[in-house]
Amino acid sequence: MVKDKSIAIKKAAQAQSRATPTTPATTVVQPVSTTFHELQSAINTTFKDYFRNLTPRTKLIDLFLLFLVLLGVLQFIYVLLIGNFPFNAFLGGFISCVGQFVLLVSLRLQINDETKEGQVEGEEDSKIFKFISPERSFGDFIFASLILHFIVIHFIN
Amino acid sequence: MIKQFYILLNFLYFTIIFALDIGIEQTLVLHDPEILPLNDSTSGSNFLKYLDSNFELTFADYNNDEISLFYNDEESIRFDNIILFPSSKKTINNKKNLNQHNLLKFINLKGNVLVIGGSESTSLPEPFRIWLNELGIYPAPKNYKYIDHFNTKLSEKNNLIKNNIVDSLKVESYDGSAALITNNELIFPIISSSKTGYTNKVGTPIDQESTWTFGTQGYLAVAFQALNNARVAWIGSIDLLNQVEIYEWVFQKKNTLRLQFAQHVNNEDPSKINPTLYRIKDQAIYTIGISEFKNGQWVPFEIGDGSDLTPQLSFKMLDPYQKLNLEKLGKVSSKEKGDLDTFAYFVNFTVPDHHGMFTFELDYKRHGYSWILDKKIVTVRHLANDEFKRSWDITNSWLYIASTLLVIIAWFLFVVNYIYVGKVNYKKKDQ
Structure with missing residues (x-):
């Protein structure tokens, strides 16, 4: 025990x-x-x-980017819920968001490159877009966007 | 010279006679005078009266050498119907004209044949037997007899097979033989043996060797309708000639159908009959008119609702994409300002969402009725590129259109603001 x-x-x-x-x-x-x-x-x-x-321009660009992302997400949810019946219309709407986003990002990169130049002196080689002025990049952006919109409108039919 | 002219005249005379005779149907009756003299009253006397009042008859002995089934051109038949009575002999003298090949050719040229099987001591001559075997009917040979010890009389319950020819059995006592049949689709039995009936060699006890049919594998009356609607019937005994429907059926006096018209229209353009081009998902209307030959004239052929005689349309490209029962439309006239001699059926359906060569096919095959086959080939095309709905007609796509417009508007505002914002910046820098 x-x-x-x-x-x-x-x-x-x-x-x-x-x-x-x-x-x-x-x-x-x-x-x-x-x-x-x-x-x-x-x-x-x-x-x-x-x-x-953040410059006012980049701020504006980012705002637009955010808007495009939200619109794209909205359309994607819609296509999941409703189904992809007018598939060309969905593609048109979605691609217009994505395409505009891509164009805008390219514009932002080119602009940012330009602004960085003032901050870091003597590093000419680090710049990617050496020969592109901000005015030129903005012009390119408008031109590409117009083509994008034209194609999207026709694709939606 | 004069003699030749006389012969020519004779020929002309005959052709005129034949031309006049087209209205009356020619019927050949082949018989064996030793068994069936056919001039006194036998059990088939009503039958003979019927024949006499309806046809131009030619009576002939099986050994008659002058009987030929065809005209000299071998392309047209001399007789519309042939009736074969039983014979005591197996062989015949007129083998040149009456053989299985000629009988088959006779059917191919739309001739009808009624074959009457014999009792114990009689049977069919050999060429006719071979010809029946080719069709798929195997009648019992000579000296065979159908026997049923349990059901000595024929009854509708035991013997009648549901068919569209005979509704009720009028014959009770049966003295004859039975036949075996193959599974040929064009053959359909009318009266079968009962479960207890068998066909056995007369005078021998029943065993495997001496029985021809056993139980329900034997048939007492069998009908055959070729694809060209030529009709053949084999009946096992002369007693069955009291069953009037059978020989009326063989002579095309009963259940003879005719497709008066078959047409299809597009619902959007009904004035254009039988268009060759359809578009996917079009509404097509298919209409047919069927007449039945009754008492010497064509009358509307109306079918009860839900009957399995209802005609069907298949809309097919290799396989039927649609298989539809036709609906009743009503009595119509097949000719302009004629009597109402046709019953019209129609069906309204949507052309499938599939382009290609399609066939409107009416394949009407009901045992006991004339076969009807009609095919109309059409093209089904897909939508032309300007026939699709525009996006704004589809409510689903409104969100996409709105978002695209939003992107464009926002882009425009962005561009304006971008320039504006940039200017402010420069001003600030200047200060």
């Missing part, structure tokens, strides 16, 4: 010793929160940098 009791105590002690290593788990959590903080700070820096570099 006494022997049994001692065994029971031993077992309880063992069980406790097994349960105790909960403290290392909190130390494992620590790195996750730090990476999260790092990520947060990275995002913050990106945002700050973004807003610092």
